[in-house]
Amino acid sequence: MDIALWVNEEEVKLSVAPDALLIDTLREAVGLTGSKKGCATGDCGACTVLMDGLPVTSCLVLSATAQGKEIVTIEGLAVDGHLHPVQQGFVDFGAVQCGYCTPGMIMMATAVLAEEPHPTEAQIRTGLAGNLCRCTGYSKIIAAVNSAALMIGEGA
Numbered sequence: 001m002d003i004a005l006w007v008n009e010e011e012v013k014l015s016v017a018p019d020a021l022l023i024d025t026l027r028e029a030v031g032l033t034g035s036k037k038g039c040a041t042g043d044c045g046a047c048t049v050l051m052d053g054l055p056v057t058s059c060l061v062l063s064a065t066a067q068g069k070e071i072v073t074i075e076g077l078a079v080d081g082h083l084h085p086v087q088q089g090f091v092d093f094g095a096v097q098c099g100y101c102t103p104g105m106i107m108m109a110t111a112v113l114a115e116e117p118h119p120t121e122a123q124i125r126t127g128l129a130g131n132l133c134r135c136t137g138y139s140k141i142i143a144a145v146n147s148a149a150l151m152i153g154e155g156a
């Protein structure tokens with residue numbers, strides 16, 4: 001079936017199978033491999049992207065249902081070569097080890113901060129509860145997101 005959607009502010013038109021998953025379409029058809037496919041069952045959050053501004057696990061979204069939607073992936077966060085504050089926070093705090101969880105974690109954190117610009121640590125932890133990281137122990141991730149909230153508050 002033919003679909004048209006917006007990915008990182010560019011219109012994309014493609015033909016997809018009825019059972020094609022958004023994560024596969026983004027990675028294989030659109031060529032944006034930043035979003036990761038971990039579990040493919042909605043459990044790890046590695047595939048998180050924004051759809052019409054809300055976070056979704058793209059391994060649970062049929063590509064066909066993305067018709068007409070606006071998708072933002074990790075590749076679309078930086079603006080004019082400037083990292084998004086959440087990305088910068090991850091860099092500053094060394095919140096990345098193997099990196100497999102990182103794109104999904106950053107997309108979810110971006111959504112958390114869009115919803116609550118001044119989150120408590122508990123709100124950050126709750127917001128990221130669906131995103132699993134097997135490497136970092138989460139402390140640096142929480143610090144990175146907290147730092148991003150401060151950067152955004154300062155107009156970054």
Ligand code: FES
Binds near residue numbers: 043046047
């Ligand atoms: S790959 Fe989608 S939640 Fe794990």
Ligand code: FES
Binds near residue numbers: 098100101132135136
């Ligand atoms: S950095 Fe390895 S899974 Fe999070």
